[in-house]
Amino acid sequence: MSDTLTIIDNRTGKRYEVPIEYGTYPTYGAAIPTSDLRKIKVSDDDFGLLGYDPAFNNTASCKSAITHIDGERGILRYRGYPIEDLAANSSFLEVAYLIVHGELPTADALETWSWDILHHSIVHENIKKFMDGFRYDAHPMGILISTVAALSTFYPESKNIHDEAVRHEQMHRLIAKMPTIAALAYRHSEGYPYTYPDNDLSYCGNFLRMMFKMTERNYKPDPILEKVLDVVFILHVDHEQNCSANAMRSVGSSFPDPYVSIAAAAAGLYGPLHGGANEQVLRMLHEIGHIDHVPAYIKKVKNGDFRLMGFGHRVYKNYDPRARILKEMTPQVLDVTGKSPLLEIAVELERIALEDEYFIDRNLYPNVDFYSGIIYQAMGFPADMFSVLFAIPRTPGWLAQWAEMLEDPDQKIARPRQVYIGEDERAYVPVDKRG
Ligand code: CMC
Secondary structure, eight states: OOSEEEEEOTTTOOEEEEEOEEOSSGGGOEEOOGGGGGGOOSSTTSOOOOOOOGGGTTOOOOOOSSEEEETTTTEEEETTEEHHHHHHHOOHHHHHHHHHHSSOOOHHHHHHHHHHHHTTOOOOHHHHHHHHTSOTTOOHHHHHHHHHHHHHHHOGGGGOTTOHHHHHHHHHHHHHHHHHHHHHHHHHHHTOOOOOOOTTSOHHHHHHHHHHOOSOSSOOOOHHHHHHHHHHHHHTSOOSSOHHHHHHHHHHTTOOOHHHHHHHHHHHHHSTTTTTHHHHHHHHHHHHOSGGGHHHHHHHHHTTSSOOTTBOOSSOSSOOHHHHHHHHHHHHHHHHHOOOHHHHHHHHHHHHHHHSHHHHHTTOOBOHHHHHHHHHHHHTOOGGGHHHHHHHHHHHHHHHHHHHHHHOTTOOSOOOOOOOOSOOOOOOOOGGGOO
């Protein structure tokens, strides 16, 4: 047996051999270098064959050692560690270290890393003035994206992306400042005074304080909610080559500073088919309004009127393991915050959908966004903050993808090909001669 693929071009009768390359195990992915297809030509002046794959449905854009998903079996691992083990035993900052550095930190390394992140959480005072320029009803994700891009102008040295020390400093800053900017965006929209970070609190405890502190002298985040948010953040750290990670790599491949690349990645996340889905889930549950209305709603989904938000995934053809953990945690949150009528509707929606042929035939299961919105709403976050809450923990994932891309000798500036289907060359017609 040889690890090659033989292709016969029926136009010419010629045979070609292309190598097959494997992931960690052959079952983790096997690919042919599609650039080898260019050898397949009908004549010398032929451009050669391309792979046509809109939306990268079956194209590996990189080799990556960060995250492994087995969508058929519902498996998600960061750097080899099952998501269930990390959710049960780790903390967000530890997982952020793991994703960025590739290994779990020693106790000393974790302490230094946590100190570095927690002590970069403050933003330049000009950011506050910048924030004031947004309309009172600006979507916080629009504010987050623009403000992260603006950080580029505060740290001009960040352009030195090939200097590892500079790169790491920007990583600390980005992971540290995302919650601060997120909270500023929220408080701006509510007209509340801005709250400065408190480095004595945990990453999530500080974020909850910056979000929700009002006139209390000593705001103490609820320990259960603080812990749940930390786990929710762990679940969102990375998810291999999705739309936003691909944006991070693609924009980053022209070598701008990481702030503008993160802004591009966050813009990819903003859309309702990606990180904007949990906001849509909540709106959908409100629209359904009562469990009795669930069957009629499902009927409309099956008619193709709209999609069931929080269901389906390009990669998972099984229950999303993140959704399972979130579903299990939801009662803990509601014990603190009080019952949510939306949870009842969500559970009924899931029950009916999972028994329905339409969803079974298409392998449509709840994804991470199905339960996260219910948890966030119960914790007091408004729906338009949900995609922001996705962007905060995804930042270390984007940074790991970016650094891996920069260090990968196979990578170049992203530049897909196209198959041109427009007009062939034609003569210009002056305007007075056009009919
Ligand atoms: N509700 C109803 N039907 C659906 C849904 C859904 N949520 N998702 C897919 N389908 C149907 C789709 O209509 C198609 O049916 P048919 O073969 O009859 O035309 C079939 O399933 C395959 O759909 P697709 O659009 O080819 O699948 P995709 O892999 O391109 O889409 C998706 C993946 C996530 C964009 C899609 O499932 C979707 O729109 N889901 C709702 C939005 C959502 O929850 N997004 C969050 C994704 S998870 C968070 C993240 O990682 O970003």
